[in-house]
Amino acid sequence: MRGIEWFRDGDTPLALVMRAEVHPEGARFFTPDDAALQVGLLGHRSGVVAAPHTHHRIQRVIADTCEVLHVRAGRVSVDLYDLQRRLAHTVELAAGDTILLMAGGHGLQVLEDSLVLEVRQGPYLGVNDKERFDP
Numbered sequence: 434m435r436g437i438e439w440f441r442d443g444d445t446p447l448a449l450v451m452r453a454e455v456h457p458e459g460a461r462f463f464t465p466d467d468a469a470l471q472v473g474l475l476g477h478r479s480g481v482v483a484a485p486h487t488h489h490r491i492q493r494v495i496a497d498t499c500e501v502l503h504v505r506a507g508r509v510s511v512d513l514y515d516l517q518r519r520l521a522h523t524v525e526l527a528a529g530d531t532i533l534l535m536a537g538g539h540g541l542q543v544l545e546d547s548l549v550l551e552v553r554q555g556p557y558l559g560v561n562d563k564e565r566f567d568p
Contacts, residue, residue, distance in 0.1 A: 437463055440522045442515035447522070447537040453529025464533065470499035470554060472533045498562065500539075500553040503531045507547025514538035518566050538566065 436452035449463060455474060462473030502511070504526045514537045515521040525544070526532060 434463075438524070440513050440524065442521055442537055445516060445537070446535050447513045447515065448511070448524070448535060448539070449533040450524055450526070451531045451533075453527065468499075468535065469495050469497045470501070470533065470535075472501060472531070495554060497536060498554050500534045500551060501531060502526070502534070502541075503550040503552075504528055505548040505550055507549075508544040509547055509549060510542045510544055512540040512542070512568075514540075514568060518568060520568055540568075 436455035438450040457476040
């Protein structure tokens, strides 16, 4: 689909970028069902109703910590590192763009004053949750 970009290290997805111009019809998820975090867009017309619902409490074992960054304003550059911590890709994001960080490493450089929404899996374990490295 136009505006959807996958970045990989071999068969391993490092990141998924959804550009601001992506406007699907209906509910469209871009991640596979077995991904630790699923990301999609709901492109509904006026009048569509989603029936009230809850989600079952299901204990899940999650080995990977995923993050979503949504650029609400400004411009940023995201460096994507492969599983061996080598720079694999650099992707620039502008207002309205979203990236799902799935594997490998990543770094961020703010190119313009920006407002970025971050969503990550919790609970967050502070210094025990991440490891910084020199590329």
